[in-house]
Amino acid sequence: MTATTEPLLKDSGHKGPNGSSSVLHHPYDHLLRAEALPHIWCPGCGIGTAIGALVYGFEHASIPQEKRVIVSGIGCSSRIVYYAKTDAYHTTHGRAIPFATGLKLSNPALCVVVFAGDGDLFAIGGNHFIHAARRNIDLLVVCINNFNYGMTGGQSGPTTPPGALSTTTPYGNPELPFNLPDLASAAGATYVARWTTLDVRRLRMAFAEVLTRRGFRFLEVLAPCPVSFGKTNKIGSGAEEMEYYRALEVLKSRIESTNLIGSEIELGKPIVVGKFVDRTRETFGERYARVAAKAAEAGA
Amino acid sequence: MSSAANLLLAPKADDSMVGTHFMSGDHACAEGAIYAGCRFFAGYPITPATEIAEHLAERLPALGGQYIQMEDEIASVAAILGASVAGAKSMTATSGPGFSLMMENLGLGIMMEVPTVIVNVQRGGPSTGLPTSVGQQDMMQARFGSHGDFTSIALSPQSPQEAFDLTVHAFNVAEKLRTPVLLMMDEVVGHMHERVIVPPPGQIPIRSRTRPTVPPAEYRPYKPGPDLVPPMALAGDGYAVRFTSLTHNELGQAVTTYEVQKVLVPRLRDKVLKNREVYERVELYKTEGATTLIVSYGITARSARRAVDLGRAKGHRIGMLRLLSVWPFPAARLLGLKQIRRIVVAEVNMGQVVLEVERLVSGSCPVIHVGTPGGLVPLPETILDACLSKAGGKA
Numbered sequence: 001m002t003a004t005t006e007p008l009l010k011d012s013g014h015k016g017p018n019g020s021s022s023v024l025h026h027p028y029d030h031l032l033r034a035e036a037l038p039h040i041w042c043p044g045c046g047i048g049t050a051i052g053a054l055v056y057g058f059e060h061a062s063i064p065q066e067k068r069v070i071v072s073g074i075g076c077s078s079r080i081v082y083y084a085k086t087d088a089y090h091t092t093h094g095r096a097i098p099f100a101t102g103l104k105l106s107n108p109a110l111c112v113v114v115f116a117g118d119g120d121l122f123a124i125g126g127n128h129f130i131h132a133a134r135r136n137i138d139l140l141v142v143c144i145n146n147f148n149y150g151m152t153g154g155q156s157g158p159t160t161p162p163g164a165l166s167t168t169t170p171y172g173n174p175e176l177p178f179n180l181p182d183l184a185s186a187a188g189a190t191y192v193a194r195w196t197t198l199d200v201r202r203l204r205m206a207f208a209e210v211l212t213r214r215g216f217r218f219l220e221v222l223a224p225c226p227v228s229f230g231k232t233n234k235i236g237s238g239a240e241e242m243e244y245y246r247a248l249e250v251l252k253s254r255i256e257s258t259n260l261i262g263s264e265i266e267l268g269k270p271i272v273v274g275k276f277v278d279r280t281r282e283t284f285g286e287r288y289a290r291v292a293a294k295a296a297e298a299g300a
Numbered sequence: 301m302s303s304a305a306n307l308l309l310a311p312k313a314d315d316s317m318v319g320t321h322f323m324s325g326d327h328a329c330a331e332g333a334i335y336a337g338c339r340f341f342a343g344y345p346i347t348p349a350t351e352i353a354e355h356l357a358e359r360l361p362a363l364g365g366q367y368i369q370m371e372d373e374i375a376s377v378a379a380i381l382g383a384s385v386a387g388a389k390s391m392t393a394t395s396g397p398g399f400s401l402m403m404e405n406l407g408l409g410i411m412m413e414v415p416t417v418i419v420n421v422q423r424g425g426p427s428t429g430l431p432t433s434v435g436q437q438d439m440m441q442a443r444f445g446s447h448g449d450f451t452s453i454a455l456s457p458q459s460p461q462e463a464f465d466l467t468v469h470a471f472n473v474a475e476k477l478r479t480p481v482l483l484m485m486d487e488v489v490g491h492m493h494e495r496v497i498v499p500p501p502g503q504i505p506i507r508s509r510t511r512p513t514v515p516p517a518e519y520r521p522y523k524p525g526p527d528l529v530p531p532m533a534l535a536g537d538g539y540a541v542r543f544t545s546l547t548h549n550e551l552g553q554a555v556t557t558y559e560v561q562k563v564l565v566p567r568l569r570d571k572v573l574k575n576r577e578v579y580e581r582v583e584l585y586k587t588e589g590a591t592t593l594i595v596s597y598g599i600t601a602r603s604a605r606r607a608v609d610l611g612r613a614k615g616h617r618i619g620m621l622r623l624l625s626v627w628p629f630p631a632a633r634l635l636g637l638k639q640i641r642r643i644v645v646a647e648v649n650m651g652q653v654v655l656e657v658e659r660l661v662s663g664s665c666p667v668i669h670v671g672t673p674g675g676l677v678p679l680p681e682t683i684l685d686a687c688l689s690k691a692g693g694k695a
């Protein structure tokens with residue numbers, strides 16, 4: 001893959017009223033629903049960065065715009081469907097993966113991305129996640145992990161670090177969280193990576209790469225939630241949560257152990273980021289094609 | 301994608317089953333789905349509906365279709381909705397416990413306006429109840445089971461042949477009105493074997509959803525046509541559609557205000573209620589001159605038919621209104637029978653559709669319920685007794 005850097009803003013060529021100034025247009029304007037702006041996300045939230053990286057990935061993996069499909073569940077990150085200019089389905093809480101499964105199997109020519117939050121994908125939707133990974137449905141699942149339920153005002157969830165404060169763990173979280181990359185890998189995902197929204201370049205490259213792969217692929221994006229999780233746990237503003245990541249994130253490639261897959265996330269402890277899995281497994285669609293050939297042979 | 305045609309989205313008519321068969325209601329339902337062009341089935345095993353899944357697991361792959369066994373019934377409905385937005389005609393089949401899990405995404409299908417078919421081969425409940433015995437206890441769940449205000453369409457066959465016919469009808473209705481349709485079978489109809497005639501392709505008209513003709517820039521995914529149904533662009537059509545479970549305007553933008561809600565939710569109701577000719581089917585059996593009317597559906601209607609015949613043989617003026625479409629209740633067909641002085645509602649439950657009949661006649665004549673708690677279809681003699689007894693109110 002080539003690391004391309006583009007100017008964020010391009011001169012649109014449109015001249016202003018006095019003929020000298022020009023109006024700047026974002027190069028992704030046509031890939032977003034500008035009429036829906038401003039978006040609903042809080043100041044300092046990481047979701048927009050992740051969407052920018054996804055759109056970058058679509059472009060760099062040369063996925064035609066009409067073939068892009070986003071399926072989301074319910075929660076802050078699931079609101080992506082209102083801003084990304086693709087076929088977009090805002091479904092029920094936790095059910096984006098099975099909805100996407102039916103969609104992808106019916107039209108394998110489409111590039112189907114599930115984009116949802118940690119609570120949606122791993123609490124109410126956890127069972128769907130592991131089964132889609134086991135079957136190796138050809139989907140990219142993006143989890144915006146902000147360690148809590150943001151849309152409902154900051155409750156704890158399946159990725160909340162132990163001891164962390166939330167509106168439903170006022171004395172500290174007694175539960176232990178999932179290590180999402182490890183879970184995805186164990187369930188059979190073909191590509192597993194974790195990045196933070198601090199690492200915009202790595203995140204964009206990851207999207208560009210993962211969209212060229214096949215099978216059940218999982219990208220965990222750690223994203224600041226300064227208004228809820230950050231404030232409650234005294235991490236501070238979005239920028240301060242980015243600083244938290246900068247101080248604590250450790251690249252997997254810099255660690256001796258080569259078989260490490262993610263890490264348990266604990267407050268104040270190092271966070272392992274990187275690409276953990278990149279492998280080939282026959283997809284459900286490929287295996288089913290063999291079944292269909294057998295059925296046709298049997299004259300069924 | 302390979303250049304081969306996608307037979308899921310553009311199914312080829314299948315004539316391999318044309319002819320006369322000795323077939324169960326479950327298999328007839330599966331064959332009806334194939335006849336209607338359904339090439340996507342997602343489900344989860346459950347008695348007494350499993351045979352539908354088994355039959356389609358065997359039949360669909362050779363037709364270029366897709367069978368997938370999901371992790372539960374919640375996922376099953378999610379998958380058939382996803383298949384449908386991509387353009388596949390899709391179906392799932394279950395029984396009571398699974399139907400409960402399906403209520404969540406039934407609401408999604410109604411709100412997003414996604415055509416699909418959900419089959420419930422009813423058994424006795426509550427809970428695990430009577431897995432292998434008959435029930436008609438999910439009729440109110442079919443009407444009201446998902447949260448929020450909605451108007452469902454539910455059909456109920458009395459025989460394997462009708463399981464075939466009404467499955468085809470269910471797909472046609474779903475496609476025409478862009479909404480999920482519920483096929484409320486029962487264990488007896490599902491498991492009984494009878495003669496089923498599969499007609500040649502083309503004999504029963506097959507309908508497909510209306511697609512937009514305007515260019516993408518002008519497309520409004522929830523702008524209804526004159527029949528109150530919005531044309532449906534498919535995923536990959538280039539329309540950049542936005543379908544959502546939230547309250548939404550014509551553009552598919554989430555606008556959670558009273559102003560938008562008061563336009564959307566009544567339209568979802570009206571597109572069903574104002575298109576009755578699309579789905580409504582009843583049979584009037586010996587109602588001419590009848591003063592006592594039995595209202596029944598599904599397997600119980602066959603017992604009720606016998607009750608009518610027994611009563612008529614003894615000179616009693618009894619007839620039957622048989623509901624092939626139960627919801628929305630065919631109110632005008634009932635209230636049009638002006639000479640009726642007494643109504644008996646027969647069903648395998650403790651009193652469900654009878655509540656709607658009582659509401660409609662509003663005390664103008666006695667309404668008597670003949671039911672069982674599940675596991676037994678009311679006997680013809682019991683139904684006849686209720687027709688002839690002097691008692692009013694509920695039996």
